[in-house]
Every structure is written in C-alpha cells, then in structure tokens.
Amino acid sequence: MGKNDFLTPKAIANRIKAKGLQKLRWYCQLCQKQCRDENGFKCHQTSEGHKRQMELFGMNPHRVVEGYSEEFETAFMEHLRRAHPFSRVLAKNVYNEYITDRHHIHMNATRWLTLTEFVKYLGRSGQCKVEETEKGWYITLIHKDPKQQLEEERRNKRSEVEREEEERHMAALQEQIERAKRARLEKGEPLSEDEDDEEAHTLQRDEIEVR
Known part of the structure; x- marks a missing residue:
C-alpha cells in the first residue's frame, strides 16, 4: 500500500461505511461483530471465537x-x-x-x-x-410512581422465582416417580393399574414416533 492510499476516495468510502450501520443479517450479536458483506459474515462464522461463543450459547x-x-x-x-x-x-x-x-x-x-x-x-x-x-x-x-414501579418489579421477580422453583420441584418429583417405578420393575413387583396404563401409553407413543 502506498503512503497516500489512506487518502484515496476508496479508502475514505470504506472508513465511512465502517462507521455507519450495516445490514442486520451480517451482524453477529453473540460476538458483537458487524460484517460488511455476506462473504465476511461466512468467514466470521467459521472463526474460532464465534465457535466458542456458539458453544456457550448452546449450553443455555x-x-x-x-x-x-x-x-x-x-x-x-x-x-x-x-x-x-x-x-x-x-x-x-x-x-x-x-x-x-x-x-x-x-x-x-x-x-x-x-x-x-x-x-x-x-x-x-x-x-x-x-x-x-x-x-x-x-x-x-x-409514568408510574417510583415506589409503585419498584414494588411491581419485586413482585415480578418473586413470581419468576416461584415459577422456576415449582418447575424444579415438579421435575424432581417426576424423576423420583420414574426411579421408583424402575426399581419396582427390576424387582419384579407389579405396577398399579394407573402406573400400568401410563407405561402402556408411553410405550405406544414411543412406537408411533419410531414408525
């Protein structure tokens, strides 16, 4: 690159484009990386940094x-x-x-x-x-009263925590039920009618999904 290339019209135009907004579909939110064209975006997607960010995203x-x-x-x-x-x-x-x-x-x-x-x-x-x-x-x-808004935020947070706690409780309870059923089946103990019907329904559904 020559010493005056920095002042060429093309170089100036490129710097102006870099400062402005680019097309949304070429922006990676995870990496906060704006690419200028489709080829640049594809190259970014294959980069190690982007792959690491995608792995973190996939966890949760x-x-x-x-x-x-x-x-x-x-x-x-x-x-x-x-x-x-x-x-x-x-x-x-x-x-x-x-x-x-x-x-x-x-x-x-x-x-x-x-x-x-x-x-x-x-x-x-x-x-x-x-x-x-x-x-x-x-x-x-x-416009809301600050005290009212603060109370509303606290109430929403409590509701969210209670909902998550209930979901964890139900998941743990279901896991305990499944473990108990598996233990009884391994010992050869018969299941109750309700458990037997549920087991048959589960097996039937699995067969349909396999087909």
Whole structure:
C-alpha cells in the first residue's frame, strides 16, 4: 500500500461505511461483530471465537435470549424516556432512533420477532399506551410512581422465582416417580393399574414416533 492510499476516495468510502450501520443479517450479536458483506459474515462464522461463543450459547440458549431481551427492553425504554417522555410517537421512529448506535442489541437476538410484538408487549406490561393506526403503532410512555414501579418489579421477580422453583420441584418429583417405578420393575413387583396404563401409553407413543 502506498503512503497516500489512506487518502484515496476508496479508502475514505470504506472508513465511512465502517462507521455507519450495516445490514442486520451480517451482524453477529453473540460476538458483537458487524460484517460488511455476506462473504465476511461466512468467514466470521467459521472463526474460532464465534465457535466458542456458539458453544456457550448452546449450553443455555433460553437464558442468553432472555438476557438480550432484557437489555433491549431496558435500552429502548431509556431512550423513550429521554427523547419522548410525554409525546405520542410512532414506535418505528423510536426504534430507528434507537438503532443509530451500531452496537445496540438487535431485535432478532431477543424473544420478539417483530417490532409489533414488542409494542404489544409494552402495552400488556403497562409500560406504554399503544394505539394501532393506518400509519403504524403509536406509543405513549406511562409514568408510574417510583415506589409503585419498584414494588411491581419485586413482585415480578418473586413470581419468576416461584415459577422456576415449582418447575424444579415438579421435575424432581417426576424423576423420583420414574426411579421408583424402575426399581419396582427390576424387582419384579407389579405396577398399579394407573402406573400400568401410563407405561402402556408411553410405550405406544414411543412406537408411533419410531414408525
């Protein structure tokens, strides 16, 4: 490269492109890596760093997606409070403002597949007043008392913890039942009618799936 190549029109254009937003489908959220074209994205997918990130994602994909969803929601709402605290505004305009940061959490990494789904969630969760019009979805921030909001967050966290605890309890109980049934079968002890019917139903279902 010559000493003046840095100032060529092509080099300047490349630097401008690197600073701006690129196509969403060439962005890797796990690695926070923006690729400039399809070939670059394919090369990134074969890199060791990306493979390591995919292995970590595979260990607990639900937790990763939920984490990105929380970050996206928090950042979106912070922008809405700062830029449009009392305005009725088109949701797509707020979203376009939010994504001007090239390192924002991308929506395709969250549990919401579309902006419409996210807007409806904001309405159901009581964070925004939402209205569907011919121009699109309008949102208006709902201002809550700080104490009330804190109590609501605590209540939601308690509900989530209780739900997870119940799921773990049911899974452990089911495992205990299965172990007891296997132990009785190994000893040659007969199962009760309910257990026998359940076992037959399970075997029948397995046979259908194999076919």
